Amino acid sequence: MRMLPIVLLATGLATNVFAADVTDPVKQVMDMTKFNWESVDQEWKYIFDKDPLSKLYSKRFQDAYKEASKHPAYDTENNQPGDPFGYDVITNSQDGCPLQDIKITPAAPQNGVTEVKVSFKMWTCIDDAQIKDGISEVSFDIITENGKTVIDDIHRIGDGEKDSLLAEMQAIAKGQ
Numbered sequence: 001m002r003m004l005p006i007v008l009l010a011t012g013l014a015t016n017v018f019a020a021d022v023t024d025p026v027k028q029v030m031d032m033t034k035f036n037w038e039s040v041d042q043e044w045k046y047i048f049d050k051d052p053l054s055k056l057y058s059k060r061f062q063d064a065y066k067e068a069s070k071h072p073a074y075d076t077e078n079n080q081p082g083d084p085f086g087y088d089v090i091t092n093s094q095d096g097c098p099l100q101d102i103k104i105t106p107a108a109p110q111n112g113v114t115e116v117k118v119s120f121k122m123w124t125c126i127d128d129a130q131i132k133d134g135i136s137e138v139s140f141d142i143i144t145e146n147g148k149t150v151i152d153d154i155h156r157i158g159d160g161e162k163d164s165l166l167a168e169m170q171a172i173a174k175g176q
Contacts (some may be wrong), residue, residue, distance in 0.1 A: 006138055013077075021042070021107075021121050021149075022106050022114045022116065022142050022149050023104050023106055023142075024149060025055075025056040025118055025140070025142065025149055025150055025151050026104055026118060026125050026140045026142070026151070027104060028052070028056055028117045029052070029056060029090065029140075029151070030090070030099075030104065030118060032045040032047050032052070032093075032100065033044075033047065033073045033088065033090045033091065034098075034099045034102065036088070037088075037091070037097065037122075038098045046083075046125070047089075047090070048065055048083070052068075053065060053149050056150060056151055057150055057151045057152075058143055058145050058151065059145065060148045060152060060166070061150075061151060061152055061153065061166060064166055064169040064170055064173065065169055066171035067169070067170075068168075068169035068170075068173045069083065069084050069085035070173065071084055071172050071173065071175065072084055073085055073086035076088065084169065084172045089154060090138055090154070091122050091136065092138075092156045092158070093122070095125065096122050097122060097123055097124045097125035097126065097173055098123065098124060098125070099120045099122055099124075100120065100124045101119075101120060101121045101135075101149075102118065102119075102120040103118065103119045103120070104116060104117075104118050105117045105118075105119075106142075108123040112143060112144070113141050113142065113143055113152065114139045114141075114142040114143075114149075115139050115140070115141060116142055117137065117138075117139045118137065118138050118139065118140070119135050119136065119137050119144065120135070120136055121133065121134065121135060121136070122131075122134070122136045137156075137157040137158070138154060138155065138156050138157060139154075139155045139157060139162070140154055140155075141153040141154075141155070143146050150169040151167060152166070153166040154166075
C-alpha cells in the first residue's frame, strides 16, 4: 500500500517533466507582445527585460543581445546599455493595432531545432480591408538548453524572405 503513493508521485513528476511544450517560450513572448499592442495607456512589457531574457532565450541569444545593447537605438541615461532596436522585433514595426487571430504552429524538430511559426493580424484597426486582413508572420527557433526549451533565434517573414534577429544583433554589436 505504501508503494502506491510513491508510484503515483513518480508518475506525476515524470508527466510534469515531459509536459513542457516546445511552444511555451513563444506563447510567453506572444502574450507580452499582444498585451503591448492592446492599448497605448498601459506600461510596455519588454520581451528582453532581464527576467524574460534569462528565462526564455538561449545563452547564445542572451550574449548577442547584451553585446548589441551596448549600441542602443536611442540615447540612454549615463550612456548605459539600452534597447538596440527602435521597433518591436516581433511585429517588425513601430506602429500597429491590437493583434488578432494569433496562431502558433510548431514544426517537426530538425537537427535539434524546432521551428515554431506564428501568424497574426496586426493592422486590424485600419479601414482598408486588404491591409486589415493582412497576415504577419514570425518564426522562432526553439532549442533545448540545460533541460528547458528556449528561443535561439527569431525570424521575421516577409515577401518570401526570412531574416534573423540573432544576425541583426551581431551586426549591431559590430557597429554595422
